[in-house]
Amino acid sequence: MTRIDDTFARLQSEGRKAFVAYVMAGDPDYDRSLEIVKGLPGAGVDIIELGLPFTDPMADGPTIQLAGQRALEGGMTLQKTLDLARAFRETDSTTPIVMMGYYNPIYSRGVDTFLRDAAEAGIDGLIVVDLPPEEDDELCIPAQKAGLNFIRLATPTTDDKRLPKVLENTSGFVYYVSITGITGSAEAQAGDVAPEITRIKASTDLPVIVGFGIRTPEAAESMAAVADGAVVGSAIVGKIAEGRPAAEVLDYVASLAAGAHRA
Template sequence: MTRIDAKFAELKASGKKAFVAYVMAGDPDYETSLEIVKSLPAAGVDVIELGLPFTDPMADGPTIQLAGQRALEGGMTLQKTLDLATEFRKEDDTTPIVLMGYYNPIYNRGVDTFLADAKAAGIDGLIIVDLPPEEDDELCIPAQKAGLNFIRLATPTTDDKRLPTVLQNTSGFVYYVSITGITGSAEAQAADVGPEVARIKAKTDLPVIVGFGIRTPESAESIAGIADGAVVGSAIVAKIANGDPVESVQAYVKTLADGAHRA
């Protein structure tokens, strides 16, 4: 059982929905980023999604693209991202960390080396958005064997024919992308998302978490109300981009987490 599995079992037992927060590793700089990540559990974050900076983040909107650029310009690398997770683990051995990014940096490092290093750093799961299920032998299957969850995205265009393929080797949770398009581009609507979540849950026992287009405590609450939890990324990253102090970012994240936990 991974930390992700344990967290969702704990939430289910207490009748709570999950709040997942995304931040880009190394944005605006390594030290501030580490401080922000360390602040998230106290703000009520159940699972941390840690963005891996990449030069060509095709699934991300301008907010997260710019965060990745800032991180890369500040010298952030895959190794420093793992170092950040290692530092976080010195104080927190229970909050799950999901590394979210693209395959190229992992491929360059070598899959076996990466998986061993990620496991040692305290990474619990991976979301690699540019590896489809047809490429599961590349990373998904080895990751599962190494004890990491491999979390897949389902989208509004994932039809009933495609869904079983998407779910086949997924573990930890299913990430449902609430809107068609890039991150941060529109607002999620519970009325639209609800039937899609129900459709996915009919095919899997995994928790279904909804992300993209959630910016307020109210939307976090409404989306968590029809799913197993909510993810917020771009809205948090925008606060960091504004230069808000860590305490301010933490306070904002707490309002979102409180919203999801009310559901």
């Protein structure tokens, strides 16, 4: 059982849905990023998605691309991302952290070294968007053996033929991408998402969380109502990009979390 498994078991026993927040590690700088990450649990966040900055984030929209660029320009690295997670763990031993990013920095570090360091830093799961299930031997299977969940994305184009392969080695939860396209590109509609969640849940016992296109407490509530929880990323990153104080960013996160928890 990982922290992710424990969190979903607790939420289920409480009859509550999960709220997951994404932030880019090191955006706009290390210290402010750490301040925001440390404040997320108090704002109602159940699981933290911590973005790993990368130079070619092909699946991300402009908001998250720019966040990664700011972080990289500020000197953020894979090592410093792990350091940030380790610093978070000094005061929080229960909130799960999922590192989300691309394979190149992990490959460059060496898979075995990365997995050892990530587990030691307190990372609980991975979302690596450019590794398809056909490449599970590269990272997914080793990660599971190292005690980290490997979370896979399903999308509106993941048909019934493809879905079993996507779910085969997934653990922790399934991240359903509610719209086609890049992050932050459109608003999702719960009426369109609900049948897809039902279809996925017919094939897995894992929780299914909905992300992409959620910007308001009302949208978080409507999405969480048809799934096991909601993820917000670009909207939060956008507040950080505006230079809002950490307290203001966290107030916004708290409003989103409250919406998801009402579902």
